Amino acid sequence: MSGAEAFAVIGLISSIITIIDTTRQVYDAATNAEGLHEAFHLVSQKLPLVLDILIDCRRISEQKQDQFKQETDVIRKRELEKSAEAVRPVVEQCKQSAKELQEIFGKVFTGDGANWFERYRKAASAVFGKKGRVEDLMSDMLDSLQLLQAKQIFRDAVSQHSSELVEAIQELSEVASSLPEEDGRYKHSGSGPMNVNASTGTQNNYNQSGRNNTQNFGGQTQHFAK
Known part of the structure; x- marks a missing residue:
């Protein structure tokens, strides 16, 4: 050089x-x-x-x-x-x-x-x-x-x-x-949806059928159906 x-x-x-x-x-x-x-x-x-x-x-x-x-x-x-x-x-x-x-x-x-x-x-x-x-x-x-x-x-x-x-x-x-929304507070890897209740209130009764699905739940009160 x-x-x-x-x-x-x-x-x-x-x-x-x-x-x-x-x-x-x-x-x-x-x-x-x-x-x-x-x-x-x-x-x-x-x-x-x-x-x-x-x-x-x-x-x-x-x-x-x-x-x-x-x-x-x-x-x-x-x-x-x-x-x-x-x-x-x-x-x-x-x-x-x-x-x-x-x-x-x-x-x-x-x-x-x-x-x-x-x-x-x-x-x-x-x-x-x-x-x-x-x-x-x-x-x-x-x-x-x-x-x-x-x-x-x-x-x-x-x-x-x-x-x-x-x-x-x-x-x-x-x-x-x-x-702030890019700080990575909620992360999800894999297949399937991610359901987040980031505020107050109740998140109820989420149903997901099928094989190899991934569910993430964030909420105040949660009820999971089979």
Whole structure:
């Protein structure tokens, strides 16, 4: 791998910075944020922290690239290449989470038609191919930034934000789910129906005939017929 390929991480970091900055602008410009789930507000509060860390990482990467260009020692050049290569997978994962978050914010805040929750539910489904949550995407980004702290090239840049990262991750883990119906409270595998009374009241007399059927019952009072 050439030095240019190894230090392509600079372009990756720059693209994430642009994505995050655009996401923040979408939120700041929103006129329909009233009544929005608290997770959106919390995620938006963490965007500047992500930007600060990424800007520091880009600056360090540019410095290392300059050192690589000026370095004449082959071994040292290879060490600089390896340090840049090592962070690339983590940065790529961070970019993926940032892109998905940007897509959801864009559809929630600029979409027409349904209320914000319905736009959010559809956007999350479209982005993931399954349901996902904005707080999880932000947590994924923060986890990626924490991983960069273990990489020598970015150790100093990330370490100075270490306590902020820990606090942010903790806050996100405690926020109420922004997609509560996707938390997996009721799960069913196998064939047959699942019947759940998630509210109050009585669920009575469900009959199911046939072979190899699976029944799940959730209710206040249940009467099973043969």
